[in-house]
Amino acid sequence: MTRTDAHTKDHDHGQCVAGAMSRVEECCARKGLRMTPLRRNVMKALAESHVPLGAYEIVQKLSDAGDPAPPMSVYRVLDFLVAEGLAHRIESRNAYLVCAHTHDDTDVVVFLICERCGLTREVGSHAIGRDLAWAARAAGFEPRQRVLEVAGTCAHCREAASAAPAPVTKGAAKETAGG
Numbered sequence: 001m002t003r004t005d006a007h008t009k010d011h012d013h014g015q016c017v018a019g020a021m022s023r024v025e026e027c028c029a030r031k032g033l034r035m036t037p038l039r040r041n042v043m044k045a046l047a048e049s050h051v052p053l054g055a056y057e058i059v060q061k062l063s064d065a066g067d068p069a070p071p072m073s074v075y076r077v078l079d080f081l082v083a084e085g086l087a088h089r090i091e092s093r094n095a096y097l098v099c100a101h102t103h104d105d106t107d108v109v110v111f112l113i114c115e116r117c118g119l120t121r122e123v124g125s126h127a128i129g130r131d132l133a134w135a136a137r138a139a140g141f142e143p144r145q146r147v148l149e150v151a152g153t154c155a156h157c158r159e160a161a162s163a164a165p166a167p168v169t170k171g172a173a174k175e176t177a178g179g
Helices: 013-031 037-047 055-064 071-083 126-138 155-163 170-178
Strands: 087-090 095-098 108-114 120-125 147-152
Touching: 013 037, 037 055, 037 071, 037 095, 055 071, 055 095, 071 087, 071 095, 087 108, 108 126, 120 126
Parallel strands: 108 147
Antiparallel strands: 087 095, 108 120
């Protein structure tokens, strides 16, 4: 699932969620994994969000949907989903996100995380993977995980900020009132 167009007016969120769930179901079937009701509900909660969710946010979403689950059960499901490559843990946010791409051991997973709205886009980069592998070899280092989290501002938030009127400062307000 790509998260590039979540803010656009033509984004079909229902289709986005259905596509993510379909890919997860296919992956589980291919690997011979059971997709229990709780696993399905947790994946659906993740798929419905374009921002990473913490375990307790997922617990709340499940409860709101009438499917309460204890936090430890949700954590076990999240561990399973991450181990099977169906979800990612965003370390800087202590939160989780549906995996949008198929990865192999040489890929670097790159997350572009908007600091304003939380929108997180997963992108793949073989070039970064090659460069990182070279740098690690040169340093005699063997990476266990190849994940990069890049914080910044998404296009939607940049456009919204540039379209917003400039804030009036206190000094400017006094000059206008006094003059």
